[in-house]
Amino acid sequence: MNTLFDLTLSAPLSETAIQILLFFTFELHLIFVLMMIGTAVLAMYYFGRAWWGGDERTAELRWDKTILRKFLPLKALAVILGVGPLLLIQVFYTVPFLTATSLHAPYWLMIIVFLILSLLAFDALGQKMDVHPYYHLVLGLAALVLLLAIPGVFVGIVVTAENPDHWIRLAGRGGEFFGILSIHWLMRYFHVFGAAIVFGAVFQYLFSGKDHPEKARKLFYWIIAGLCFQIVGGFALYLSVPRGVSAPAIAVLFVGISAALVLMWIVFASAMKQKVTSGIAVAVVLMFVITPMLLTRQILQNETFVPMNKQLKENARLYGEKIDKFRQVSLERYSKHLNSPMGAGPEIYSNSCAFCHGKSGTGKGAGAEELETPPENLTAIRVDPDYLREILLRGVPGAGMPYFRFYTRPQLDGLTSYINTHFQTAGAIQKTQHPKDRAISSAATVQWEHTCAVCHGLDGKRSELGLKFKPEPPDFTRYSLLHEYALKIITDGYPRTMMRSFVQLPPEVRSELASIVLDKRQQPNSK
């Protein structure tokens, strides 16, 4: 793990302070999450009983409505209380946690969708949205499935974070669990589910059941069933811990199990005697169950995270020293970037064009050497402004000239204006150098018609074949070259294009061909 390291920025608090804060904020968050999930499960259960349970009394009571009405505040607090521990986890367990979320990214992102849909559905049903029972059932069950999926994802993230030995294999499998991790994840998920039943039932007992003996008794059964499930499932969870459970963790676990048994005894005795027990007493004992359970988890996590974090921080320190050598130069570049107006014509040319076309526009910039097709010599061409804009907007496919659509029209106007001012690219079209009183020789005309026009087209607008080339030849009616430059290209060709050298032609024919090309140029009919 030498190339894996913590962030180079230091953490804002000591590890101990963060751990203590994290422990209590997470416990608070978890309690509300468990009460919320338990409430949703109970609400759907009693909804089913009310409509299809054959129990007239339950149907009459529509207890599920009372239960679900509490969902709104529970979910609001559960969500909001999660922000604190999420912050602390990401600050303290930065690498393990963020690695785990990256490895399970699609599921992690789906939490947002699942949460919005399930919370909206339960809120709507809970806040007196009366719909047909079948719609209620479908909507409620869908919301419940989505809600129950969320702890599954969180548990998966934590299981992955806690087991760095398996990261590489997990990454290779696209984040899918395997073997012992699958079993551990499943056992842990069941444990959360069981806890949600217990907490949901205790919450409902406190807020909607304790003054109603019939409801209280039913909730006691839920609590007992939940605790039994937790004890059996907890044993399986214990066996499934990939790295095993250390002695300190076992000692703390024992305290939690003892408190769970006490709670079970209190609730069982109350249920048998049909007595109403103090809800506060039940809640207090429950806190003695969950706190040691979370402490056990904390001890196990620390056994992995503390030495790992130490190593990651040391790696980060060494890496920080290496990059510090480049800090000054990078800040100077940043400062330069920050103070450059990027949208003005001279800056656009300087930034985006000069490294190929050169500051002087002759096509000899630093990047030109790396290009097989040489950049255009801007000082040696005369281009219709619209044609130049077209080239800027779509580039020259097949050559190095990219498109510049990321500049707006006024910015490109500034650029073309700069180019025209400095290189006369839109300057006066050079007149043909062929004497007007002497006709172009038939040799040149034949050459143009039978060879050049195959690609350039008789009218200079390019043939169908020419338009298929990449890069395609220029449109001579809108683009012309200075005579000398045209002659040079006819003589030498244009590298890595279909324009080959015609050096074998007599010099006067080549010169006449350059004149033919110039004659094709028309005056621009627009700006």
Next chain:
Amino acid sequence: MEFPLFQVPYLGNGMTIALDAVLHVIISHGIAIGGVFLIALAEWNGFRKNDPQWENFAKTMIKPTIIIITAVGAITGVGIWFITTALAPRAIGSMLRIFFWPWFMEWLVFTAEVIVILIYYFTWDSWTTPRQKRRHIALGFFYTVLASMSAFLITGILGFMLTSDGWPWDGSFWSAFFNPSFWPQLFLRVSLGMVLGVLYVFVFLFYKSFPESFRREATRLYGTIGIIALGGWFLSAIWYFAVVPSSFTSFAVYSVLTGHLSQYYSYFWILNGIALLVLLALFFSASFRKASLTRSLLIPAIVVAIVFVAQFERIREFIRGPYLLPGYMYVNQKLLPEAPMLQKHGAFVWEFWHAKTAPDAKPVDDGAYLFGQNCAQCHTIGGINDIRARLEGRPRDAINVLVNHAPEMVPFMPPFAGDEHDRLLIVEFLDLLINHKLEQAPTFYTGIAVRSTKQ
């Protein structure tokens, strides 16, 4: 250190965050700040004038408001964080360390907000004596104070992401938090919240049954608030863009128009002007009690307001390119000094995931991985901002120059972080990719699953 790669298929990372963030801004600003303030104002009017119509109007709005705030607003807010956790882990991890305390305070304020709004909602019918009613109304206003405090804390962080001021040099927390765009952005967000809030209450006013006389009275009050808020929003928007460095604002209009419409520059201003006029017309017609005209303008005004929100967030997010955290981190999550270091020593020297998970990778897979590391934060393959469309028609030598000179040529692109050998690897990959010579296009999905050749 590099976290495992992940990219949202087709949408890409930026659009995924944007979709969530725009929804969150509309709710958090428009309903949490603006909406609840105007609801409390309605309740106060009812109490002050002893008018049950105002009380009834306020009560009609509170239930959907609390459901939207707690079920969608809160989740989409946390959602922005969730998404960045998966898509930009190094950036979010760094931000949390720089702004730990504001973030922590934000959590406390956020929790207080939720508790206050829950009490406000659940005590509506039970606090009935004049004293209790006063307390209840004060609670409603107190909620908007808390929501504004939340905006205060978040604005410091958001502002830093564009105008980090002296922090890159001196690491000072205060210059990072109270950065140059802090105050204008705070005023902009709060006034935007009021504008959206007025639109929100108008929806109830015009689509629920209320007596016409009450409707006219209410439109007058809210219309006047709308005019003031719109004025505040407009002025703070001008102030905001005045303090952002011109190197960033150069690409503000482009960020909205994109390459498809970048040449229709004047339309940008004309359409925005018309949009502003729609909002002005709505609020003025409301303040002159023209209820029917206000109603007919409401839907266009809501659409316009949503477009304004999306546009502003898009500009703010885009123009800071090539930086994710200006002065500290590039958009591809490379630290600023890392780029020259990796250009000197090579991209794979400190690389963990690719080396461990694909020791048998072919050169083209290495190139694909480098693409993932350097480019996939913005460019997809086959989706939004498709790299194949960007490089279409470019020969290999041109790609090489483009990769080598990206920051000069496109000022919002970061430098390639790798040495010459790495650059040739990515060029090889890109050349094969755009010319459809790969056996399969690579994916950037959970970890290292970057394969462009069948193994």
